[in-house]
Amino acid sequence: MRITWLEMKKALLSPVIMILLLLMLAFNMFSIISSSHHKEELKVVNEIVAAYGPTFDDEVLKTMESDIQKQVKHFDVGDTATFLESMTYEQYEQASVSVQKQIDEISSKFTYLQVAKGLQGSYEAINLSEEKGSFFQTYSLPSWLEGKMAAEFDGWESRFDEIIATNEYKQWFFLSDYRMHSELFRSLMKTLAVEGILLVVLLTAFIMNYEFEHRTQLVIYPTKKGRKLLLNKGLASILSSFIVLAILFGGTLGTYFIVYDYSAVWHVSVSSGFNWEYRLPYITWWDLSVGQYFGLVLGILIAILIIVIMLTITISVFVKNSYYTWIIGVFFLMAMFIVPSYFSNGVILWLASFNISLLLMNPHQYFNGGSTFMMTQYHEVWTLFIWFAIASFGVCSAIRYFNRKDVV
Structure with missing residues (x-):
């Protein structure tokens, strides 16, 4: 273990890695704070x-509407809609700070109320059969793959029917206009994933190639411990x-959650209708809360980074720089992320979808059904399993090669 710690110190005390880490951390914190005007x-x-409560139905909405109306009565006007429509910028600016806060609260709550009222109609208007038809018109697939994707679409439609039947979508979350799901998972978590890749690849390469770059390989590796040192370096x-x-x-993430208060929404379903950011709402394969989704995303990203470390170890043994x-x-x-976009063959695209780079760049779509090969059930699990097997084979091959090859 002492040898492992000494190998770790080489990287942890490296000025390049430490400066890069601090710059990334400073950039992330600055970006979060500078864009927090709507917190x-x-x-x-x-x-x-x-x-x-975290969920709503018709009774809850009636109670909420009544409570908002009580707040509006203090201004001696008609109903809430009339009050907000008649409120001009000049009137708002002339009001005291406390009155402005009341107006802002009424406006925000009324907006949430109106969105909640319209969700049922919006969900009932969704036709996933059109998505299925469009998908099969876009791609020419062999019968075996067409049958598999048809079954995936059927399962996705059943899951959507379940969301409606159980009123899973009727849960409060940040208004979709703020796109907080994308803010956290599409922007922040993806940024962290990319930064993590840059750091762990550099760190792993630095540890693995230290002797070759400092011309001490002929002293270290011929010793009794020498060839086994590769295992310490990997650990x-x-x-x-x-x-x-x-x-x-x-x-x-600490900075993000200090700026944005998620305390009331950790147990809310990711499939909440308020989390409808784009053309279709998020229709997850399972009922996942925001907290569960966050934990799973974090786990998947860490698993990908471990796979990347293993791939870097493999490359390092052969490159030695x-x-x-x-x-x-x-x-x-980068090539794994870009190259699949140049293919149009359905089978190749399906195979290319089991891609850790695509997984790395799309944490906002994990466990979510949709009209792409990447949005099938258990896609994340299969991708990690396939690439862990590939990385394990690469590491074993590299160790075997290293044990037989001259260290010059």
Whole structure:
């Protein structure tokens, strides 16, 4: 274990890695704080959940409408809609700060109320059969793959019917206009994933190639422990990466959740109708709360980073140069993300969808049904399993090669 710790120190005390880590952390924190102008508006969700519970039905909406109307009566006007429509910018600016806060609260709650009232009609208007037909018109598939995708679409439609039948979509969440799901998972978590890749590839390459770059390989590797040192280096790479990632992820996510209060929505379903950001709402394969989804996304990203460490170890054994290893590793992952877009054959696209780069860049779509190959059930599990097997084979092959090859 002492040898492993000494290998870890090489990376953890490296100025390049430490400066890069601090720059990434500073950039993330600055980006979060500089774009937090709407954080006060989001707090109305906490008030709504505290007053009416995490879910809503017709009775809850009637009670909420009545409570908003009581607030409006203090202004000696008609109903809420009339009050808000008649409120001009000049009137708002002339009001006191306390009155402005009351107006803002009424406006926000009324907006949530109106959206909640319209969700049932919006969901009933969705026709997933059209998505299915459009998919099969786009891709020419062999009969076996067409049958598989048809079964996936049938399962997706059944899951959508379940969401409607159980009123799973009738749960309070941040208004879709703010796109907080994308803010957290599409922007922030993807940024952390990319930064994590850059760090762990560089860190792993640095540890694995240290002797070759400092011309000490002829002294270290011919010793009794020499060839087995590769195992210590691999373990040191993983443990060092965990320390660096804990600082990066912890500092960034800690800042995010300090700025944005998620306390009232952790138990809300990701399939909430308020989380409808694009053409279709999020229709997850299972009823996942925001907290569960966050934990699973974090777990998948860490699993991908471990696979990337294993692939970097494989490349390092053959390349024996930190910077060349970093370039090859990063370009390999970039190619995996870009190249599939140039194919049109359905079978190739299906095979290419089991791709850790695509998984890495789309954490907002995990466990979500849809009209792409990547949005099938258990896609994330199969992708991780396939690439863990590939990475394990690569590491074993690299170790076998290293044990037989001259160390010059």
